Amino acid sequence: MGTVGTATVWIESDFFCVTKLTIENLVGKDAEKRQAVALRVDGDKAVFYQVRLVGEQDTLLDSNGTHYFYKSYIEGSVDFICGNAKSLFHECILYSVAEFWGAIAAHHRESPDEDTGFSFVDCTIKGNGSVLLGRAWGEYATTIYSNCDMDDIISPMGWSDWDVPSRQRTALFGEYQCSGKGSNRTGRVEWSKSLSSEEARPFLGREYISGDEWLRLQ
Template sequence: MKKIKLLLVLNCLMVSFVFASSPTVYDIIVAADGSGNYKTVQEAINAVPDYRKVTTTIFIKNGVYKEKLNIATSKQFIKMIGENVAHTILTYDDWAQKKNSFGEEKGTSGSSSVYIYGNSFTAENITFQNTAGPVGQAVALFVAGDKARFINCRMLGFQDTLYTYGYASRQYYYQCYIEGTVDFIFGSSTAVFDKCEIFCKKAGYITASSSPDSSKYGYVFINSKITGDATDNSFYLGRPWRPYAKSVFINCYLGKMIKPEGWNNWGKETNEKTAYYAEYNSQGPGANAKARVKWSHQLDEITVKAYTMEEIFNGWNPKE
């Protein structure tokens, strides 16, 4: 027990060294039992003044908050901190084919449990979840705002779990857990996944980038682990949702579910000329540089140096 407590303390200290310490006094407290300022998360978001220029910190007490949340463009510099990542859960259960009040399908974008449009958003110790199950596209988290950060968070779902929406959006995920099946990390944003666990369920594709040709980096996974309960050789690292898709894995552990060929062209040979897929120093049973498709790349000690936070995010440092 003493060892476990020590490890928890050391982990908290490590995170505090990487990021600025969380404040002990919060602007708004959310508690489902009524012990805070608001009972629902959306009420707390709505209470933040539009276009406020300083950070508003919202503390969310443990609980399952079943709400379809929308953080509008006018709600910027919001920082949401959960009491405990395993017990502070923001969830909903829409899916793409579910009908809205007009009898129309909601679609992939309309299926999300949480929408983040406001810039400079931060979340810590929160679970984002879609409980619709394996019924097709069912987004847990839709992120469109620029300079979005997620620290020690979980994204739970099946197909299309995390939608990184918008080519102008820069997103940083640190020590997060993301799970899913088909294309469960997808979109056109520039995003870094740093020391994350990517959990593969059943079979499918980890990434479905839709980077535009003007985007240099797309998705970058650094020091992360690809794990899961999927069967051997059942997952691709990615496939191109759009022709100029980009995904790179640097110093990552790849589990046995990763196919030897690594990457898929989504049935279009022309994508092989435009998409950019690369690895550097992959490890584990799913690492197989020699068997990868010929149109993918292996970075070397020189080319990997271009993948710094400053370069990827065009000057933004998400750790400040």
């Protein structure tokens, strides 16, 4: 069934809100069935607060829509946050269980006309096994890490073009004021970016997902 048909929970409705729920898909622990989605989200304007998503490959299929993940825990190994949504991950824990190699994010934006991307702000990255920050699943993949604490599990190169060199010119992979041993950009691929404060500003707050129009947070 690949990625799209394996979800434990599949959300298609708009304005969906989940709080303090654990969603798991452990099928991926079987070497013959690596792809196993815990949560697939296709609805627009969804909020996930203190949610635990546990899996291995493709744990979160953040497929379509605008979403807010706040103080949540996401565990996996290969591309464990993937899809073409426009999502803000704020104060989340990203936990790698990669055995040999892995990647946190695989964004699937294919066109410059699409307004999508993953923004990770004030997140903590830890676990075991070397992982990339992101892979360019789509030609215009967009993934930004800002003010994140990165453990030494981050592969020095940081990013991958998915073996499609043309994506080096079109993908936007950036880091801004991150900390921890894994934030050392010395070995990063040259086509990734160390963002200035001006470049990072659009990705830093709830404005990134037009949160003032639909989020109601105390």
